[in-house]
Amino acid sequence: MAAPRRTQAQRRAETRQALLEATIDCVVEHGYGNVTTAQIALRAGVTRGAQNYHFSAKTELVAAALEHLMDQLIEQVRLDPPRGTDTTERALLLLDRLWNLHDTPAFKAATEIAIASRTDTELRARLAGLNRRLIGMIRGMLDETFPELTGNEDIYPIMLTVLSAVRGVAVVGLIGSPESIESLWRIVRGQLEQLIARAVDKAVGKSASGSPRP
Amino acid sequence: MAAPRRTQAQRRAETRQALLEATIDCVVEHGYGNVTTAQIALRAGVTRGAQNYHFSAKTELVAAALEHLMDQLIEQVRLDPPRGTDTTERALLLLDRLWNLHDTPAFKAATEIAIASRTDTELRARLAGLNRRLIGMIRGMLDETFPELTGNEDIYPIMLTVLSAVRGVAVVGLIGSPESIESLWRIVRGQLEQLIARAVDKAVGKSASGSPRP
DNA sequence: TTACATACTGGCATGCCGGTATGTAAATGG
DNA sequence: CCATTTACATACCGGCATGCCAGTATGTAA
The missing domain is CATH 1.10.357 (Tetracycline Repressor; domain 2)
Structure with missing residues (x-):
């Protein structure tokens, strides 16, 4: 439970990857039309704030994913x-x-x-x-x-x-x-x-x- | 401009057909995910009320179309x-x-x-x-x-x-x-x-x- | 003509979605 | 150890799609 003292690059990479993979999962599960940014963030274990910090728009997130x-x-x-x-x-x-x-x-x-x-x-x-x-x-x-x-x-x-x-x-x-x-x-x-x-x-x-x- | 005195069956058939065709058109033009019932009704020249009378839900309308x-x-x-x-x-x-x-x-x-x-x-x-x-x-x-x-x-x-x-x-x-x-x-x-x-x-x-x- | 059924109108209300703004913690660098 | 930047959290706003409903018009049957 101790904070793993990750470097900035690590933090960045990890959350981004979690978001990208969660995006794919959500699209597969719910379909592109029904997927919401909130679902993705939740699944990635990330808040919507962090999500928006890395990918300012839904389109960007999906394309990157x-x-x-x-x-x-x-x-x-x-x-x-x-x-x-x-x-x-x-x-x-x-x-x-x-x-x-x-x-x-x-x-x-x-x-x-x-x-x-x-x-x-x-x-x-x-x-x-x-x-x-x-x-x-x-x-x-x-x-x-x-x-x-x-x-x-x-x-x-x-x-x-x-x-x-x-x-x-x-x-x-x-x-x-x-x-x-x-x-x-x-x-x-x-x-x-x-x-x-x-x-x-x-x-x-x-x-x-x-x-x-x- | 005189009301053509259509029979009920005619009225029904005509509005329904207009709605169905408008649905297809809208889906082609905007994509299923972006299409709204309002757009469809507008394009069909029908109010949203009438639309809802014939097809109580969007899904029903699309499937029928x-x-x-x-x-x-x-x-x-x-x-x-x-x-x-x-x-x-x-x-x-x-x-x-x-x-x-x-x-x-x-x-x-x-x-x-x-x-x-x-x-x-x-x-x-x-x-x-x-x-x-x-x-x-x-x-x-x-x-x-x-x-x-x-x-x-x-x-x-x-x-x-x-x-x-x-x-x-x-x-x-x-x-x-x-x-x-x-x-x-x-x-x-x-x-x-x-x-x-x-x-x-x-x-x-x-x-x-x-x-x-x- | 009266009584009823079917077709249609227009607007309201709820929920939700995407984006933003502001505040806080964690890391980096001097 | 402090300042600054980077990374993240919480709360909020404007907007809009959907479904619903109370009322109106038009056709149909008695």
Whole structure:
């Protein structure tokens, strides 16, 4: 119970982080439209005064929270890239990882905020760069994961299509039951798997990987 | 300026419809989170009293509006099914129609409301049946449009995948610029086209339709 | 014409939300 | 040890969305 004698930088960092994470939690739980600054402060264990000291407006807080969240996700993904000798195998690993990323509370929060940004100019401005960063990150991960495909421009359309499909399923997942989403994803995944396998076969030449015809 | 001497049923129907359509418009324009009942009433040319008489709560109004909207869309789709002798041709026509449906203000509104329903139990309950109705409608349209494929269960996975991808693109379209979405759709569409063409070829036997090899 | 039901009006009142203003404690630096 | 800055607490204000209600008009039935 003794005062831990934190340094100023520590105090600052800790309360800010608590606020950012509480913001995400509240958005996930109550939805962006229903969330209030008071709820966030309460959940963060911080008074509204402190909250306002660090983030003078709600928009600022929410935007910062989303950026913080995305930083976490990117870091988390960077730390262990998909491994495997077979190109198709790595691609499917990546597919599952992509889905897992979308099947997360974080995605719920991100979607809510993104939707809200449609009619909130401030939010929109701050989020504009995020999407660019995101696809840049994915591209980077692709190039890194598939060095043998460098320079092959055919894989980006595939990537975008797969990403779109995953997002589509994930969006339904926001409001559907977990079971129905699970089954939907299994179906869609089957199709995407074929799509990817075909593309990989075509890209690397039909010998090195893929399904050998009996 | 003389009172048109409307019957009660007419009065009722007209104000209700005005309210429902105004609701959609307002949601599209301001976003679900920012829309107020006063705005809606104003836009509908109806007083808040009348509004409250017909729809005692905001939730009820919004849910009814979305149902009304979907009825319109379904009707609109039913009225002219895609025509063409070639199976693939009809499928691609259907694909484009599906996209056009998602590239519409109505879809913006529907998405906003659906997202909102995630954390609003009342809304959620009322919208639960809508998704079932929607995919049921699409299935019906498929069976109707492709009588030659009746009984072929392979096409539903394709349908769900295509639908997911379209939704994914459409969701990005909510916050992206029209140009970027247009280009994204062109890319994804190319992939889906291949997916569909392959599936159709496989389903009907490679002779009747599809790409004749020179 | 009378009696009733349905549709609509306008305004009030409560609650709550976001932002601000002012006061207090904790850390830093001399 | 004191002064200053940084970090946080408490109390408050203006505003506004929502739902409700008492009254009015318009259509309908007896």
